[in-house]
Amino acid sequence: MWAVIGTIIGRRPRMRAWQFEGTGKPIALNEVPDPQPGPGEVIIDVKAAGLCHSDLMYMEIGEATMPFLPMTQGHENAGVISALGAGVEGWKVGDVVGVCSSGVRPPLGMFTHGGFAGKLVANAPDLARVPAGLDLSLAALATDAGMTSYHAIIKAGGATAGMKVGVIGYGGLGQIGTRAAVLTGAEVHVAEMKEEVWGLATAAGAASVVRDAAEWSGQDFDLVVDYAGFDTTQKAIDAVKRGGEVVQVGLGRPTFTIATASILGKRIVGSLGGTVQDIEEVFDLLLRREIEPAYTEIAFEEIGASLERLRNNEVTGRLVARFGD
Incomplete structure (x- = not known):
């Protein structure tokens, strides 16, 4: 009995995550250990995560390129910092942030675990500060749909x-x-x-x-x-x-x-991705309602079925999963 209690007490907290398990398989909702921050990293309690056609692309080619499986997907995320790794400066627990998928570091959801989960590990230099008053669904979609589209047409074009x-x-x-x-x-x-x-x-x-x-x-x-x-x-x-x-x-x-x-x-x-500055410029445009994108909020549990809607071209604008509120 005491051995069983010791095992339970010592068990790391766990969370749910939508994960890619291999080519031809649907994304799966699994229970996984909560992540821990390494040096220069933060833990984000994810509050909103956008769904993207790139998620589907990763599911088609990912098994040949991903360093490990299963892989938690989701590269368009916003939430609240809940823990700091060693050496992180300029951020504190409670800060509201988006995460930049710039392409400079390994992309979330393909080479490192993404944000279709309760918690996410992110590199501190990839954080974009969410201004007060900006809805977190908008903040999430700004980190990829916003950043990528804005960088392509304004900065690259x-x-x-x-x-x-x-x-x-x-x-x-x-x-x-x-x-x-x-x-x-x-x-x-x-x-x-x-x-x-x-x-x-x-x-x-x-x-x-x-x-x-x-x-x-x-x-x-x-x-x-x-x-x-x-x-x-x-x-x-x-x-x-x-x-x-x-x-x-x-x-x-x-x-x-x-x-x-x-x-x-x-x-x-x-044009691939963009920069933290791009995201923060989009944040400002969204906050001032200069840009008002069409999007639909879904529940965390709907991510798997909603990716199929996206695959079948049944979505107008963006889908954003809200969870952890």
């Missing part, structure tokens, strides 16, 4: 007043990228197959919306940002003028083919 800008895909990223470019004074046009969201694009300030970016061919765009990445990259190249730029963000297909001659005199840039 350089959208500014007077430019003719195309946005391919008006989903979780495209809706934020569109509005960010509109705020600069650029003339923004959107290509989106789902006609039910055209009204949202127009309300965000888009000058026009078409179903297929092929309709832009030869229209001398200064910049096209492809947030889709299906059969869209060639169409983006055909739309920009000589000296124009295509920024590729979307990963709808692992490979694509383009006509060699079509890229001559044009620039193609791949």
Whole structure:
């Protein structure tokens, strides 16, 4: 009896986590030990986590690249610091933060455990301070959908007043990228197959919306940002003028083919993630309601089924799981 009691007393606290267990398997809800912070790390009690098409991509290619399985997914997170590792400065328990998936360090949910769980380990340099008054669902989606879309169109693409800008895909990223470019004074046009969201694009300030970016061919765009990445990259190249730029963000297909001659005199840039500064700039725009993305809150328990909704293109805007409140 005493041995059993000792085992129970010494057992580390445990939490639930949605984990990828292998190719072809659905994401699983498992019980795992609470994480502990190492030097330079913090523990975050996760309050909100966004669902992303990249989560699905990781489930398709992850077994070949992930350093271990099962892997807790979720790379779009916001919450409250509950513990500090050795050497962490500038942060304290109780601070409300988002976590930057910058690509500089191993990505959450693919090379290290992510935030589809009650707690998350994060590197202190990856933390973005959430301003008072900003809803945590918005804070969570800003750490990836916000950061990635904003960095691509503003920092990588350089959208500014007077430019003719195309946005391919008006989903979780495209809706934020569109509005960010509109705020600069650029003339923004959107290509989106789902006609039910055209009204949202127009309300965000888009000058026009078409179903297929092929309709832009030869229209001398200064910049096209492809947030889709299906059969869209060639169409983006055909739309920009000589000296124009295509920024590729979307990963709808692992490979694509383009006509060699079509890229001559044009620039193609791949944009991955962003920076903590990008996130905090998006936080400010969200707080001031300059950007008001469409999103739907779900429960933590709904993450598995909701990823399937995302896979089946049944989602408008972003899905954000709320838990731990």
